[in-house]
Amino acid sequence: MLRDAWLIAQKDLRIEIRSRIITNQIAPYTLLILVLFGFALDADIETLRDTGPGLFWVSILLVAILAIQRAVDIENSDSAQDRLLLSPVSSFSIYIGKTLGLFLQLLLLEVLMMIAMIALFDSSVDDFLLVSATGVIATIAIASTGTLYGVLATGLGVRETLLPILLLPVLAPVVIGATRAFGDAFGRVNADGWAWVGLLSVVAVLYTLLGMLAYGQLLEEA
Amino acid sequence: MQNVRNPNLTSSKGTRFMGFLLLVGVPTLVLFAFFLTPEDDNMEDAVRLLYIHVPMAIFAYVAVITTGIGSIFYLWKKSRWWDTVAHASAEIGLIFCGLVLVTGSIWGRPTWNTWWEWGDVRLVTTLVLFLMLLGYLALRQVPANPDLRAKRASVVGIIVAINIPIVNRSVEWWENSTLHQQSSLTDGKLEDLTLFTLFLGLILAGVCYLWLMTHRFRVGWLQTEIENEGAIGVLQERIAEGTASSTETIIKEDGEGEVR
Amino acid sequence: MTPVIDLQNSMVLLGRFPALTDLTMLASKGEIIIVKGPNGAGKSTLLRLCAGLLPMKQGTGSVLGFDLTTERMSVRPHVGLLGHKTGLYADLTVEENMGFWAQISNASSADKRSAMDLLGLKGRLESVCVRNLSEGQRRRVSLATLVVQRPSIWLLDEPHAALDKEGKELVDSLIIEASKAGATVLIASHEIDKVGLNQKRIIEIAGGSVVSDTGESHGKENNVT
Numbered sequence: 001m002l003r004d005a006w007l008i009a010q011k012d013l014r015i016e017i018r019s020r021i022i023t024n025q026i027a028p029y030t031l032l033i034l035v036l037f038g039f040a041l042d043a044d045i046e047t048l049r050d051t052g053p054g055l056f057w058v059s060i061l062l063v064a065i066l067a068i069q070r071a072v073d074i075e076n077s078d079s080a081q082d083r084l085l086l087s088p089v090s091s092f093s094i095y096i097g098k099t100l101g102l103f104l105q106l107l108l109l110e111v112l113m114m115i116a117m118i119a120l121f122d123s124s125v126d127d128f129l130l131v132s133a134t135g136v137i138a139t140i141a142i143a144s145t146g147t148l149y150g151v152l153a154t155g156l157g158v159r160e161t162l163l164p165i166l167l168l169p170v171l172a173p174v175v176i177g178a179t180r181a182f183g184d185a186f187g188r189v190n191a192d193g194w195a196w197v198g199l200l201s202v203v204a205v206l207y208t209l210l211g212m213l214a215y216g217q218l219l220e221e222a
Numbered sequence: 223m224q225n226v227r228n229p230n231l232t233s234s235k236g237t238r239f240m241g242f243l244l245l246v247g248v249p250t251l252v253l254f255a256f257f258l259t260p261e262d263d264n265m266e267d268a269v270r271l272l273y274i275h276v277p278m279a280i281f282a283y284v285a286v287i288t289t290g291i292g293s294i295f296y297l298w299k300k301s302r303w304w305d306t307v308a309h310a311s312a313e314i315g316l317i318f319c320g321l322v323l324v325t326g327s328i329w330g331r332p333t334w335n336t337w338w339e340w341g342d343v344r345l346v347t348t349l350v351l352f353l354m355l356l357g358y359l360a361l362r363q364v365p366a367n368p369d370l371r372a373k374r375a376s377v378v379g380i381i382v383a384i385n386i387p388i389v390n391r392s393v394e395w396w397e398n399s400t401l402h403q404q405s406s407l408t409d410g411k412l413e414d415l416t417l418f419t420l421f422l423g424l425i426l427a428g429v430c431y432l433w434l435m436t437h438r439f440r441v442g443w444l445q446t447e448i449e450n451e452g453a454i455g456v457l458q459e460r461i462a463e464g465t466a467s468s469t470e471t472i473i474k475e476d477g478e479g480e481v482r
Numbered sequence: 483m484t485p486v487i488d489l490q491n492s493m494v495l496l497g498r499f500p501a502l503t504d505l506t507m508l509a510s511k512g513e514i515i516i517v518k519g520p521n522g523a524g525k526s527t528l529l530r531l532c533a534g535l536l537p538m539k540q541g542t543g544s545v546l547g548f549d550l551t552t553e554r555m556s557v558r559p560h561v562g563l564l565g566h567k568t569g570l571y572a573d574l575t576v577e578e579n580m581g582f583w584a585q586i587s588n589a590s591s592a593d594k595r596s597a598m599d600l601l602g603l604k605g606r607l608e609s610v611c612v613r614n615l616s617e618g619q620r621r622r623v624s625l626a627t628l629v630v631q632r633p634s635i636w637l638l639d640e641p642h643a644a645l646d647k648e649g650k651e652l653v654d655s656l657i658i659e660a661s662k663a664g665a666t667v668l669i670a671s672h673e674i675d676k677v678g679l680n681q682k683r684i685i686e687i688a689g690g691s692v693v694s695d696t697g698e699s700h701g702k703e704n705n706v707t
Contacts, residue, residue: 004586011571011582018573018611074571083569083627086533087586088559152374156364165360166378169353170385173392180395199395203388210384214377217297221370221536367497453498460500464689 001096004089008097013104015074022105026066030113033059034120048121053182056117057175061142063109064102065164068146071102072154081219091216095147099211103143110135123186130185130193137197138178141204145170148211151218173203232440240433247426254419268332273419275325277427278318279348283386285315285431286351289358290383293376302446305372308379310438312358314431319352343394350389354382368449484547486511486635486666487532491541492550494524494531494690501527503690504541509668514661515697516684517670524690525670526565529637532668533561546634559587562633564641568624572613576603576623579612583627597629601652617644625656636660636667 016022037055041047048055075081075098084094114131117123125131146167153163177196184193233241255273292308295301326345327337340346358378364371487509494502502524509515517525530536532545534557543550545557570579580603584594598604601622612620621644628636636657642650657667683697 007582007585011574014578015571015573078570078572079565079567080569080571082535082563082565083583084586085535086558086561086563087583087631088588089586148377152377153361156366156371158364162357162360162364165353166357169350169357170381172350173385173388176392195395199392206384206388210381214380217373218377370497449498453495453500456498457500457503460689461503461691462689464503464687464691464693466689 001093004093005096009100012101027112030063031116034116049123050188052121052123054179057178064142067105068150072150095215099143099147106139126187127185133197134178134181137200137204138174141174141207144208144211232437237436240429243429251422259416259419268329271325271329273423277423279322281427281431282315282318282322285311289379293379296376306442310442314434316355322348346393347390487545489543492538492543493540494527494536495539505691509666512661512664514667514682516682519687523688526639533563534558560634562628562631563637565639568620570612575609575611577608584630587631589630593630597626601626639670
């Protein structure tokens, strides 16, 4: 099962490396969002530092929506999805593979964004371990929910508009949790970051389980 | 609820009785809430809104949980009945949620001196729930294969219901405090009349939910019924297509034996 | 001998539309069957039903001994379906696509090589992105990914479309090879002349049911030998 999942994730990553959409289009877009926040918040460095964690995760969500749609398009543009259904691979493996591929792409974008944020907002990281743990766990939650909602909103002809309104409210707890934990790690708010990591872990596990249960059903035509 | 005898009406003896109860009950509630109950020491007259706000809030959550249960049963039994229940309940839940947010804001203005208080767990949770329900109903509006749509909506419905405690917990930790009244029903300091009015409001909200549910369910059921009737016509046309083309073949077989 | 495909009064709904209304057919091991009919007759739906991709609304059916109402998932790994779309990843090379599908279907790399040889995908083509291939070349790659799977049932939707004369002959010989090896082949085509196979059973469908069948339940007699 894990071998098949890894094959699928590897294939997605190879396609992304080949098409360069993540690095040439989506990554500059994240940078652009940060710059726009800078303009909107009047380039006041203290404000930017305070709101940095929140801006970070809001930007990641906006970018994640694009990455999710990309991941779904890979399977749908030439109905490779039918082929996968007809292969001996289980829907669990497909789900885990697609989630893993999305997770690694988002993680890369987060690293780039973090570098940009430290440079542009002059943020300083107090607790590197907390930042890493939050990043990884929140991204698992986003990738697992995103993979599920990606197929859910597809095939109805209104995916671009439907996906955000379905996905973003469900991820509200992730935004709250990850923002707080980052706030603590950046030394901007007095909160217990690790408690938030705990909550994020619960959310990540729960959403992944739900995704594993529902994904196979959603891949079916009827 | 299952049998709709007269397709022109969604009402029945049961719904008329519930409607009558509401017709009598709502003025009674207004009488008690606005005139007979005393004003609160802290909240003064604003407390009177709670007699509507609290029952509405409770049944908004009941509605969403019903949607979640309906969704689970739909995926399990694949029955149209449960799908219609889930859909109907979500719509009513959205209306109740909306009213909770509006009454909460109106109540918050004199009490907390602000229309919206981010620090209040229950209001923020309800807002997120409102948004999730909007998404759910947006999905239900999309023109698509009804079975496919029902299946997808069910997955969303279950996730919405499961998300309520998670959102609630995260918002609670988020501000570490709540401005909200501690549950008014349990603090024991309420006067008898206040308690009675709150109880009356709760019963009326319940009747109102059931009443709207029944009507909305029947409308939904009739809608699918109409779609199914259309499907029979389509099937007959489709079968006719086959027979027409087979006679065509027979005629042509003398010549080429090939259709088109 | 039990038939490989056994459909009795099958009805398939696509949404509310009855794509198949009342379809009955039998197919035995090694048989080559051409399904013809006008556009929208239900040819593609029939192939997808046999692949276990669509649920049956009414009727009974089994494919390879698996009941289509209860076990249609089990049918899938034994089926090779060539649809209107090729099911390839446009950003991967021919070699990478072949590699992925071979690994996914647990085929050895020797199988992969021989499938590529068979379809003439050697040399320069190997390292070309599928995006840059012509329509006909893509169909060859797609066929090669099917060959690798060694399916027991081949479901080919207009397999001759977009292929040159040489390609068509190649497809015909592939079909005959597969049939000799014991696979059952269903070919959907609205232009029957394009299928160059000589001995063949033709099932004509319209309006979602069979209107004529040249080899009804004769089974093996119609085989290409």
